[in-house]
Amino acid sequence: MREKVKQLIENATEFIKNSENVAQINDLRVKYLGKAGEITGLLKGMKDVPADQRAEVGKYVNEARDKVTAMITEKLAQLEQKALEAKMMKERIDITVDNVDANRGSLHPCTLVIDEVLDIFTNLGFKVAQGPEMETDMFNFQLLNIPKDHPSRDMQDTFYVGEDLLLRTQTSAVQARTMLNTQPPIKLVCPGKVYRPDYDATHSPMFHQIEGLVVDKHVTLTDLKGLLDLFAKTLFDSETKTRFRPSYFPFTEPSVEVDVTCAVCHGKGCKICKGTGWIEILGAGVVNPKVLDRCGIDSKKYSGLAFGLGVERIAMIKYGIPDIRILFENDSRFLKSFK
Secondary structure, eight states: OHHHHHHHHHHHHHHHHTOOSHHHHHHHHHHHHSTTOHHHHHHHGGGGSOHHHHHHHHHHHHHHHHHHHHHHHHHHHHHHHHHHHHHHHHTOOOTTSOOOOOOOOOOOHHHHHHHHHHHHHHTTTOEEOOOOSEEEHHHHTGGGTOOTTOGGGSTTTSOBSSSSEEEOSOTHHHHHHHHHHOOSOEEEEEEEEEEOSOOBTTBOSEEEEEEEEEEETTOOHHHHHHHHHHHHHHHSOTTOOEEEEEEEETTEEEEEEEEEEOTTTTTSOOTTTTTSSEEEEEEEEEEOHHHHHHTTOOTTTOEEEEEEEEHHHHHHHHHTOSOGGGGGSOOHHHHHTTO
């Protein structure tokens, strides 16, 4: 038996020494130490060894098991370290190699516009507020004084998810949520995605809006004009002029459409502004007293102003983009121009 154990150790030592990878070592572990392994078999056969020799033979077999286990562990560690070093050499970066201009991405033009607009208003003391894109009829329409027979409630103008649920058509819903839970003074801008069933060169079924709200004592249309004039000059350039035209929105009364002198021709007239020298950029107005009252704010004590702009429209004006669909095509050639 002693000679048998000695031969087993010699064979195992040779096999382990010549192993070239982790898989071979694992195979040897099974061969000698597994449930059906050679050393395990010797241990199971101890019952057949004469009682007076059992202690001595058992000692030889246990020593053999410990020795083979130690050799396998050591060899496995060596092979794993060798494999790690090879991997590190293969993945090594040579910092002495000349820099290669990688194909890096850039911020999307809509993201650039959102960041710039939010910077302007936060510097003026506005807070940024956000809300759910899945809205209820109450916040999207009712609290904003939009009657049930208003065209914007029709199936062809709104994505309905259920009887009372819809994809919001405007971020004004965030304003309604804020007014219900906050007493004036309120000064916030609400950026986010909105959804309407339109799709052509100037409309997209999903687009981005930024809407603003100010509620305080003695807020007037003059404050709105001064605010938006400063905004336009900061967003485009100091020579930009603004023009207010009467309009109608259920949320505001009085309501206005706001135009700016064309950022391309500076008011002289070109293809972008269709020869007029002016481009419409947003809608605005004094908050309708009915909206304030419905949201729990005393309209006899407070007044407000509100405005809303389409991010894609501003991006198209600032960067001379002729078709809104280009913004959603993810063409890398187009996006590279905004690095």
